[in-house]
Amino acid sequence: MANTVNTKGVVAGRLDAEALADNFSDLHPPLDDHEALVAADRCYFCHDAPCTTACPTSIDIPLFIRQIATGTAEAAAKTIFDQNILGGMCARVCPTETLCEEVCVREVAEGKPVLIGKLQRYATDTVMGLGLHPFTRAAETGKSVAVVGAGPAGLAAAHRLATQGHSVVVYDARPKGGGLNEFGIAAYKSVDGFAQAEVEWLLQIGGIEMQYGQALGDHISLENLKVAHDAVFLGVGLGGVNALRAEGGNKDGVYDAVDFISELRQTDDLTALHVGRQVVVIGGGMTAIDAAVQSKLLGAQDVTVAYRRDRSAMGASQFEQDLATSKGVRIIFNAQPVKVHGNGSVTGVEFERTDSSGDDLKPTGETFIINADQVLKAIGQTLKMDAGLELVRGKIVVSADGKTSMDTVWAGGDCSLGGDDLTVTAVAEGRDAAMDIHATLMGKGHKDG
Amino acid sequence: MADLRSEFVGIKSPNPFWLASAPPTDKEYNVRRAFKAGWGGVVWKTLGEEGPPIVNVNGPRYGAIFGADRRLLGLNNIELITDRPLQQNLREIKAVKKDYPDRAVVVSLMVPCVEDAWKAILPVVEDTGADGVELNFGCPHGMSERGMGSAVGQVPEYIEMVTRWAKQSTRMPVIVKLTPNISDIRKPAEAAHIAGADAVSLINTINSITSVNLDLFAPEPMIDTKGAHGGYCGPAVKPIALSMVSEIARNPVTANLPISGIGGVTTWRDAAEFIALGAGNVQVCTAAMTYGFKVVQEMISGLGQWMDEKGHESVASVVGRAIPNCSDWQNLNLNYVSKARISQDDCIKCGRCFAACEDTSHQAITMSADRTFEVLDDECVACNLCVNVCPVENCITMERIEPGKLDERTGEFVEEEFADWTTHPNNPGCVAAE
Numbered sequence: 049m050a051n052t053v054n055t056k057g058v059v060a061g062r063l064d065a066e067a068l069a070d071n072f073s074d075l076h077p078p079l080d081d082h083e084a085l086v087a088a089d090r091c092y093f094c095h096d097a098p099c100t101t102a103c104p105t106s107i108d109i110p111l112f113i114r115q116i117a118t119g120t121a122e123a124a125a126k127t128i129f130d131q132n133i134l135g136g137m138c139a140r141v142c143p144t145e146t147l148c149e150e151v152c153v154r155e156v157a158e159g160k161p162v163l164i165g166k167l168q169r170y171a172t173d174t175v176m177g178l179g180l181h182p183f184t185r186a187a188e189t190g191k192s193v194a195v196v197g198a199g200p201a202g203l204a205a206a207h208r209l210a211t212q213g214h215s216v217v218v219y220d221a222r223p224k225g226g227g228l229n230e231f232g233i234a235a236y237k238s239v240d241g242f243a244q245a246e247v248e249w250l251l252q253i254g255g256i257e258m259q260y261g262q263a264l265g266d267h268i269s270l271e272n273l274k275v276a277h278d279a280v281f282l283g284v285g286l287g288g289v290n291a292l293r294a295e296g297g298n299k300d301g302v303y304d305a306v307d308f309i310s311e312l313r314q315t316d317d318l319t320a321l322h323v324g325r326q327v328v329v330i331g332g333g334m335t336a337i338d339a340a341v342q343s344k345l346l347g348a349q350d351v352t353v354a355y356r357r358d359r360s361a362m363g364a365s366q367f368e369q370d371l372a373t374s375k376g377v378r379i380i381f382n383a384q385p386v387k388v389h390g391n392g393s394v395t396g397v398e399f400e401r402t403d404s405s406g407d408d409l410k411p412t413g414e415t416f417i418i419n420a421d422q423v424l425k426a427i428g429q430t431l432k433m434d435a436g437l438e439l440v441r442g443k444i445v446v447s448a449d450g451k452t453s454m455d456t457v458w459a460g461g462d463c464s465l466g467g468d469d470l471t472v473t474a475v476a477e478g479r480d481a482a483m484d485i486h487a488t489l490m491g492k493g494h495k496d497g
Numbered sequence: 498m499a500d501l502r503s504e505f506v507g508i509k510s511p512n513p514f515w516l517a518s519a520p521p522t523d524k525e526y527n528v529r530r531a532f533k534a535g536w537g538g539v540v541w542k543t544l545g546e547e548g549p550p551i552v553n554v555n556g557p558r559y560g561a562i563f564g565a566d567r568r569l570l571g572l573n574n575i576e577l578i579t580d581r582p583l584q585q586n587l588r589e590i591k592a593v594k595k596d597y598p599d600r601a602v603v604v605s606l607m608v609p610c611v612e613d614a615w616k617a618i619l620p621v622v623e624d625t626g627a628d629g630v631e632l633n634f635g636c637p638h639g640m641s642e643r644g645m646g647s648a649v650g651q652v653p654e655y656i657e658m659v660t661r662w663a664k665q666s667t668r669m670p671v672i673v674k675l676t677p678n679i680s681d682i683r684k685p686a687e688a689a690h691i692a693g694a695d696a697v698s699l700i701n702t703i704n705s706i707t708s709v710n711l712d713l714f715a716p717e718p719m720i721d722t723k724g725a726h727g728g729y730c731g732p733a734v735k736p737i738a739l740s741m742v743s744e745i746a747r748n749p750v751t752a753n754l755p756i757s758g759i760g761g762v763t764t765w766r767d768a769a770e771f772i773a774l775g776a777g778n779v780q781v782c783t784a785a786m787t788y789g790f791k792v793v794q795e796m797i798s799g800l801g802q803w804m805d806e807k808g809h810e811s812v813a814s815v816v817g818r819a820i821p822n823c824s825d826w827q828n829l830n831l832n833y834v835s836k837a838r839i840s841q842d843d844c845i846k847c848g849r850c851f852a853a854c855e856d857t858s859h860q861a862i863t864m865s866a867d868r869t870f871e872v873l874d875d876e877c878v879a880c881n882l883c884v885n886v887c888p889v890e891n892c893i894t895m896e897r898i899e900p901g902k903l904d905e906r907t908g909e910f911v912e913e914e915f916a917d918w919t920t921h922p923n924n925p926g927c928v929a930a931e
Contacts, residue, residue, distance in 0.1 A: 082567075085566075085567075086565070086566050089565040089566065090565075092847045092849060092888050093849070094846075094847040094848050094849065095847070095848030095849060095851050095852035095864075096848055096864070096868075097848075098846070098868070153845040153846055153847045154845070156845055156846070157845040157889070
């Protein structure tokens, strides 16, 4: 008999292929035509709408919903893509419950927001499904821009720059594009290879050359890029992972959650993926939840997320927490790891209770052990680059338009300071930096391009 | 439970809800189902004269417009009068009436504008034991092209002529069904009254095209790329019907002429509104066609509950109760001053009132950075648009400025006494106030 949820250790094939396929199907199945009309009809078309204000990319949400309601999903998609070229992915991964849908007046009034995320997906899926790319390039400007990082920030910047007529070369260390969309988010949020399909769709604009396997610092250098291009946009994300400040953190069975998720996203065979019977995830952000839920869906028997602060400080939204608990994940608060137990391989994690009621996190001295044969660290990522740029708190300092301390270099996304580390924020930063680059390269007065 | 029994031009029914002459009343099978469901009466689908049966189109007869979630708001049809043999209809009417003596069975008729045609059909209808007849002067499509239906209803002299023939040829009550496709509904009603009609019923359907197919550039409903206007009915036409019913009820000439109210009655409330405006009963079609015959049960329970709550003992006691309050514009009190009031507790901050007032009205609502919306009393003309566009019922209301208090918009104190346009100094035809 193959492995089951009861099998000890970190093993593959706890569930059969059918159960795994079911577990990793679309988290939010798309709306059909009628559902979309009904959902769209609930929008009040608010004046100066709070949802638009809450959207980091400022999508005109009431307008695109009205366009859906009147049977013109293609026009709706154009409204979305004008502001957010990765509107398709954002429709899937945005924490809408803490952005547009949180401030929807119907959420405030009734606790039932207009389904903005699902409607956005309906519109963008319609257009992308038809293979339409409703943008054309302006005349060639003769300018060349390097974009480092093919994640949301880099792709948004590249598309906007190409649209303005610039020639763009995108460099990425990985063998394919998409960044965290491809490697870093839970599989059930982006099924059927959507991240790659979106990259392909985005590249239809033309004028963008993709150079994969090109890591900054290894294969390419900022100095050389500055020489070879008229401007450089850095959207390199956070490649490093914080170290676990607990004794025994290097034992077998201790993994980085981002690697766990990346491996899961890239596999062709979910039954071949290894997962522990008792999994402990350390951290409190989206990555922690994604790793925990997917561990459970792979067949782990007990999955615990341990976060050192209280619920109110947790980076993962209430929706994400509820999703995790609905899948059987246990979330414990005010517990910080002090020691990983085990003789070679992990057998458990010792935690100390904390008091986060004041300004500082205070250990209480009370400890307890959670049995574990696999530990996933999701305790934050760090910038893996030092190219002479001004950094604050480990991130690149940028102006409101994404300009760094260095001439002809802009930055955006998770690697830059300011803004939440969200896909949608990265898109906004990439887009805005692109417009600033455009204005700079073309001289004043071109910013509206 | 209130007494819902109804007596309309001498025809008794257990409740005032009749099915209108239309597809639901085209045959015995449907009418029996309707009576089992609780309908108080039916007006049998219009019979024509003896002869080759009527021919209907074989493509779509209906078109519709929709609200949210495909809620049917308006229905359009191009069906003609019954396409079944006259004798078969008569046999079925007789059979149904025999089994349901307590229900109203009225027969709708449409024959050519010659006296002999009416003299021929009325006795055979009378033989069925039917309670009355309704003269179909309303249908605006198809039959009107042949000089019947609304082609009669649009000419008061024809109405008078045919109604006289009918009254002279039968002892049954004669109800005259009016078309709304006319500029002044009072004229055909007066003609019916002068000719001795026992009642009028209205409205029949309104000329309409529900939509246009933009691929084929053809009106809907469409038959082989062509469309003809149909008759519009359903909830969308109710306001038009209410106004027309009230016009007849207010007209001194027809003030005592019984009215059967028709036009978009979908709920008990709709029915109560028609009755309040002078209808002795109501006729329903689209609601039944949309939801089936069972809808009458809500109408019965709802009307009964309302009458109980308000202490109305009978349907007759509320007929026309709103008519004294139906006025003309020139007699509205210009010294009644009100202002919009926004309940901040109820406001959900959508800003629709602001957009409406700022863009299309009187710039009388302000919006703060935190989306608080407030009324400027010195700009508000009490137009009510903010109330109408607000998605939250009763969030915005109109509050009267009491006499003696300052109207900040005009800078004048609100006067106590009634004053209307007829005495207003700006009116060239002003009658000096005594």
